[in-house]
Amino acid sequence: MSDQKLRVGLFVTCLVDLMRPRIGFSAIKLLESAGCEVIVPSAQTCCGQPAYNSGDRASAQAVARKVIDEFRDCDYLVSPSGSCAGMIRAHYAELLAEFPQQRAEVERLAARTHELTSFLVDVAGMTTVPGRFDGEVTYHDCCSGLRELGVKTQPRDLLGRVAGLKVSEMGTPEYCCGFGGTFSVKYGEISARIADRKCDDIASTGAAAVVLGDLGCMLNIEGRLKRRGDTKTRVYHVAEVLAGLDED
């Protein structure tokens, strides 16, 4: 790492902001311990994906252009979500195709946008992590991170460095959990049934916890586990486990 610190803008995500602030603070701790200077643009809200995937292109565009403005001064945009990072990296160019004057800016932001664990491993070269976890966990690959950004080995690599932690793979970690954003609300019954298959797979590993990189999938899996009456299996965001669960 050069003496010049990387200026990383943290894109907290709307779900972390609303539901699980601890994940945001864990991400800050990890980025700082990887030697980065972390900036949290205070006006940020959402990446626009809910509107984009609902076919409301105009709303998605307005929100996306706001993100571009907010992260203009950062070397990188890092997010504890493969879904939001994937939205910016893989979809903003298409979404903002009607604004050719912004094209260079969109491409510049997309190229600098990373999901948290892939940034820590591939860009920051992190080799030690502060967290400690005694026991076995299983890792669920969230669809967007996996198939849009190629996030696969990085979270496992980092989890392997957590003292006391062992990763026990489930049968089909790449299988969708059934969340799908607004799909989970519009088609709740189908969504919950898909989540059920994921829960079966998690249960078959006997792991104490399932760890993953997206809060949407996390709420979905945790919600289905609870409804099934499973009060034992914990659901953690990978940032929480890497940073240490004692984080406030």
Added chain:
Amino acid sequence: MNAPVPGFKARAHDKLNDAKIQRAMKNFNLAAARTRGVADLENLEDIRTAAASIRDHSLARLDLWLERFEQEATRRGTQVHWAETHDDINRIVIEIARRTAVKKIIKSKSMVSEESHLNAALEAEGFQVVETDLGEYIVQLAGETPSHIIAPAIHKNRDDVADLFVKHHGTPRKTDIGELTMEARKFLREHFLSGEMGISGGNFLIAETGSLFLVTNEGNGRMTTTLPRIHVAITGVEKVVPTLEDVSCIMRLLARSATGQSISNYVTLNTGPKRPGDTDGPEEMHVIIVDAGRTKLLGTDMQEALRCIRCGACMNHCPVYQNIGGHAYGWVYPGPIGSVLTPNYIGLENALDLPNAATLCNQCGVVCPVKIPLPELMRKLREKQVDRGLRPWQERLGLTLWAWAAQRPVIYGWLTGITARAGRFFGGADRTIRRLPGNGWTEGRDMPAPAGKTFRELYAKRKQP
């Protein structure tokens, strides 16, 4: 002819609560077969790219290749017909059947004939129609439609088939799959030998040779196209491919993507009817080339859907399809490709649920042998629904309000602060919300409650000295 398909949710609900279908869907795993099938291709991605570009090349000059096919096929004695609509398909087949005075018609698999309800149309005219693909035969006996494009009876189990055979064959009940298959074989053999017209689909039309290219596993395709004195093939305009060389590339992926086989058990090329001196083959060969909504997609942002080679990999890998099965989709083509084709073929307003009933996990896009960006196409269809005002007003209002707030950080922070506290309160001691009124989430899941304060608030507080 184009029946609207409302009631997706109700059908999905029924299928999710049908224990027999759920058992059948849990046993269904062609995805694993595909994984094994492509394992020996070192350059899978290169072949996918090449196959996609061959399909794009065909579609870019569809007029040219179709005319070339017509020329070459006609030169070899095949009669080429053009069906602009589904009604045209049925009309043309009925005309041929009447003129040639056939009574009994045997069929090899044709999904296009499902689009036009051809069997019903033929039966209404007094013709006897027998499906000869084993799955299609079972579905026909049951009076149903296929629930998968290559595994039509995947929703049925051996007991269902045993009951159907007792009822229709009048034989003693048996449940051994091998024995059931042998029984079907025996009955089908009679039909093959007595069929006067054979109707088949067509996987590809080869422009350079005027050949019909047929891929089957049971051999019924070959018997249907050679034993009866009349052969009628029905296929979509998009299935034309310039050369045999092109098809050989696509064929490296078709069976592998579908069933994991390196190649299907039978690959049949039919190039014209029986010639003088030939010992077998039909006296007449007809090819009906069907538009029925396809050319409307050319040159639009939906054209990529026409690359489809009907392997079924997208549905085999789809978490939605795997749970609800094919019939829930309500029209001929289920799964991701169906969710794209159905609204395009029968009207956006007639299939509102389909493009929305997907998690956009992109497993379909990753396995598609011709790289159709299925999630992108579904998303574009969602945009078209919004543009045409086809979404419910509550949803539109919700998105408008959300977008308004998301652009106003202070108000947004205030609203999320209230929501976080309210959620924390309603979550109670175990931090779990069990019911959200008017929200599908809690139909099968709890909602973990928010922590109580937003990140924005906590971070602002932490920043203060």
